Amino acid sequence: MPRHKPLTQDPIAEAKRQWTANGWQHAANGMAAVTSVMRAQQLMLAQVETALRPHGLSFARFELLRLLGFTREGRMPMASAITRLQVHPTSVTNTVARLVRDGLLRREAHPEDGRAAFLILTDEGRKVVEQSTASLNGVFENLGSSVSEITTLVGILARFREGAGDFSPPRPVPDPL
Amino acid sequence: MPRHKPLTQDPIAEAKRQWTANGWQHAANGMAAVTSVMRAQQLMLAQVETALRPHGLSFARFELLRLLGFTREGRMPMASAITRLQVHPTSVTNTVARLVRDGLLRREAHPEDGRAAFLILTDEGRKVVEQSTASLNGVFENLGSSVSEITTLVGILARFREGAGDFSPPRPVPDPL
DNA sequence: CGCATTTCAGCCCAACTGAGATGC
DNA sequence: CGCATCTCAGTTTGGCTGAAATGC
Numbered sequence: 001m002p003r004h005k006p007l008t009q010d011p012i013a014e015a016k017r018q019w020t021a022n023g024w025q026h027a028a029n030g031m032a033a034v035t036s037v038m039r040a041q042q043l044m045l046a047q048v049e050t051a052l053r054p055h056g057l058s059f060a061r062f063e064l065l066r067l068l069g070f071t072r073e074g075r076m077p078m079a080s081a082i083t084r085l086q087v088h089p090t091s092v093t094n095t096v097a098r099l100v101r102d103g104l105l106r107r108e109a110h111p112e113d114g115r116a117a118f119l120i121l122t123d124e125g126r127k128v129v130e131q132s133t134a135s136l137n138g139v140f141e142n143l144g145s146s147v148s149e150i151t152t153l154v155g156i157l158a159r160f161r162e163g164a165g166d167f168s169p170p171r172p173v174p175d176p177l
Numbered sequence: 178m179p180r181h182k183p184l185t186q187d188p189i190a191e192a193k194r195q196w197t198a199n200g201w202q203h204a205a206n207g208m209a210a211v212t213s214v215m216r217a218q219q220l221m222l223a224q225v226e227t228a229l230r231p232h233g234l235s236f237a238r239f240e241l242l243r244l245l246g247f248t249r250e251g252r253m254p255m256a257s258a259i260t261r262l263q264v265h266p267t268s269v270t271n272t273v274a275r276l277v278r279d280g281l282l283r284r285e286a287h288p289e290d291g292r293a294a295f296l297i298l299t300d301e302g303r304k305v306v307e308q309s310t311a312s313l314n315g316v317f318e319n320l321g322s323s324v325s326e327i328t329t330l331v332g333i334l335a336r337f338r339e340g341a342g343d344f345s346p347p348r349p350v351p352d353p354l
Numbered sequence: 355c356g357c358a359t360t361t362c363a364g365c366c367c368a369a370c371t372g373a374g375a376t377g378c
Numbered sequence: 379c380g381c382a383t384c385t386c387a388g389t390t391t392g393g394c395t396g397a398a399a400t401g402c
Contacts, residue, residue: 005343010335011261018247024310030317033327034221036334038236039263041218043341059215060392070195079359084188086216091393093361100390110301113361114401133201140207144340149333150210156326157213158187164220164320167184256383266370270385276366291377292383337371 012036022092044143051139057104060087062136064095065104065121067131074121077110081119088164104128187215221320228316232309235280239263239313241272242281242298242306251298254287258296263343281305 012035019028048059057065067081068074082092096119099105104125110116121129143150145166189212196205203229210344225236234242245251259269273296281302287293298306320327339346 007260007263009346010339011263011332012335012338012342024314027314029327030320031314031332032331033320033322034225034317036331036338037214037218037221039343040212040334040337043338043343044214047341048211075390079234082359083184085254086184086188088393089360090395094315094392097361103358110359113359115399116401117360137201137204137208140204140211143210144208144336145210145337147206148315149336150206152329154189154206154209154213155215156322156330158189159326160217160320160322161189161213161220162187164224166216166220167187169186235367265369266384267386268373271368276386287383290383292375293377294384298382 012039016082047139048136052132055128055135057128057132060091060095061099062129062132064092064099064119065125066133068105068119068121069126069129069133074126075108076119078117078119097126189216224226225313228312229309232305232312234305234309237268237272238276239306239309241269241276241296242302243310244294245298246303246306246310251303252285253296254293255296276302319321 012032015035016028016032019025020030044057052059052062063085064081067084068076078092078096082089085092096105096107100107104122106120106122108118108120108175110118145153161167189209192212193205193209196202196208201208222236229239229318232239240262241258244261247252255269256272257268262269273282273284277284281299283297283299285295285297287295322330338344
C-alpha cells in the first residue's frame with residue numbers, strides 16, 4: 001500500500017470551497033459527493049486488496065469465486081456470472097482465465113447449449129474462497145463507521161444506483177388491486 | 178460505455194442476504210457498504226468519463242488541470258500536486274507527461290530547488306479546464322439524489338476517510354486553554 | 355438468416371516497484 | 379553524507395473495442 005503524506009485538512013472540503021467561490025454553487029454538492037465516493041473507494045479497495053493479497057486474489061477474482069461459492073454445487077453458467085457481476089464479457093473471460101491458471105476454477109461445456117460455458121469451482125477454489133472471505137470479513141467488521149451510518153450510506157447509494165439504472169426495484173410494496 | 182443487462186433486483190441486497198444466511202451477520206453491513214461504494218464509484222466514473230471524453234481528458238488528468246486552474250498564475254510545484262492529489266509520484270509524472278504531450282501543461286525548473294519541477298498551465302490548458310469543468314458540473318448537478326441525501330453521504334464518507342487516516346481534522350473546536 | 359455466447363488480439367489507462375539521476 | 383525530488387523502465391491489472399468462431 002502506498003504511504004501518502006497526511007493532509008492537515010480535508011481536500012474535498014477545500015475543493016468544495018473553491019467550487020463555491022467560483023460561482024458553481026449548484027454543482028458543489030455533487031462534486032463533493034462524487035469526489036468523496038471516488039476517494040472512499042480507493043481507501044476501501046486498498047484495505048480489501050491488502051486482505052486478499054495473501055490469498056493470491058484481486059477483488060474482481062474474489063467476487064467471481066464468491067459467487068460460485070454461493071451456489072449449491074459450485075457451478076454456474078458464464079452468462080449468469082456476467083449478468084450478476086455487471087461487467088463486460090471479455091473482463092469475465094479474462095478473470096476466469098487467471099483463476100483457471102491458478103487452479104481455482106474449471107471451465108466446462110454447457111450440456112445443452114454448445115455456445116455456453118459452465119464455470120466450476122475446484123476443491124482448491126472452494127478452500128480459497130472460504131479462507132479469503134474470512135479475511136475480508138475482518139475488513140468489513142472494522143470500517144470505523146457506526147452501524148447507523150453504514151445503513152444510511154447503503155440506503156442512499158442504493159437509491160443512487162437505482163436512479164442510475166443499475167437495477168429495477170423489487171416492488172417492495174406489491175401493486176394494490 | 179458498456180451496456181449491461183438490467184438486473185431485476187439489487188445485487189447488493191441479495192449479497193447481504195447470503196452473507197447473513199452464512200452466519201456472517203457482523204460483516205454483512207460492512208460488506209454492503211464496501212460493495213455499494215465500489216459500484217457507485219463505477220457508475221459515477223462512467224458518467225464523469227463520458228462528460229470528459231469530448232475534451233480529451235480522463236478524470237485523473239482533469240483533477241490535475243483543475244488544481245492548476247485554481248492557482249492565481251496557473252502554476253504549482255510538482256510536490257504540491259502530489260500531496261494534494263494523494264497519488265503516487267510516478268503516477269503524477271505519467272499524468273503530466275500526457276498533458277504536456279497534449280499541450281495543456283508545461284514543465285519548468287524550480288527557480289530555487291534544482292530537484293523540483295514546476296507545472297504550468299498553458300493557454301490551451303486553461304481553456305480546456307474551464308470547458309471541461311462546465312461539462313462536469315452538468316453531471317454533478319444531476320446525480321439524481323436529493324441535497325439532503327448528498328450532504329449526509331458526504332458527511333459519512335468524510336468521517337470514514339478521516340478514520341482511515343486520509344487527513345487530520347482541522348480541529349473545528351480549538352483547544353480550550 | 356439473425357441472434358446469442360464467448361473468445362481472442364490488441365489497446366489504453368492507472369498504479370505500482372525498483373533503480374537511478376540530480377541536487378539540497 | 380543522508381535525504382528529498384523526480385524520472386524512467388518495466389510489470390500488472392482492469393476495462394474496453396472490434397472481429398471472429400460457434401451454435402441456437
